[in-house]
Amino acid sequence: MYRAKVYVTYKDSILDPQAEAITTALHQLDFPELTQLTCGKYFELVLDTTREKAALAVEQMCQKLLANVNMESYRYELIAA
Amino acid sequence: MYRAKVYVTYKDSILDPQAEAITTALHQLDFPELTQLTCGKYFELVLDTTREKAALAVEQMCQKLLANVNMESYRYELIAA
Structure with missing residues (x-):
């Protein structure tokens, strides 16, 4: 089992209006110390297989469904669970 | 500067139809080893202040804007940048 x-x-290179809106809102809420903000998606998966197969599966899942590889980049960590 | x-x-306790839809889609894409999936939001902030003030600011940002504390839980890490 791997998590x-x-x-x-x-x-x-991709414009992110959501991140800009959040930055503006946080500045208006009086957080001037905020200098940069990026936002994205976070997935936590549990896979019932070996480490090698889990890594391969997660890579394929990202390529096929979890990320739009034209516009988004992804990274992942595998932890024994 | 802290990241x-x-x-x-x-x-x-909150039903997440998006996570269920992604799980179903990944099973259909032939990843039967997937047993559990949760999805959420990920923010990366850069704060130009001391460690104590950065921690306090992030806590307040989560409470006020980044998370809906009725339905969502949040956690964060602070890294010197």
């Missing part, structure tokens, strides 16, 4: 933590964020 | 990584996920 995979997957982070999907927009590539730097 | 904060914020993870916002639904509380266990």
Whole structure:
């Protein structure tokens, strides 16, 4: 059993209006110390298989469904569970 | 300068149809080894302040804007950047 933590964020070249809106809102809420903000998706998966097969499966899941590889980049961690 | 990584996920008691839809889709894409999936939001913030003030600011940001504390739980890590 492996637990995979997957982070999907927009590539730097992609404009992210949601992140800009959140930044503006937080500045208005009086957090001037905030200098940069990016937002993305977070998935936590539990896989009932070996480490090698889990890594391969997570890679394929990201490519096929969890991330839009044209606009988003992904990274993941595998932890024995 | 501190970098904060914020993870916002639904509380266990909250029904998450998006996670169920993704699980079903991944099973249909032939990943039977997937036994559990949760999804949530991921924020990466850069704060130009001391460690104590950064921790306090992130806590308040989560309470006020980044998470809906009725339905969602949050956790964060602070890393010197």
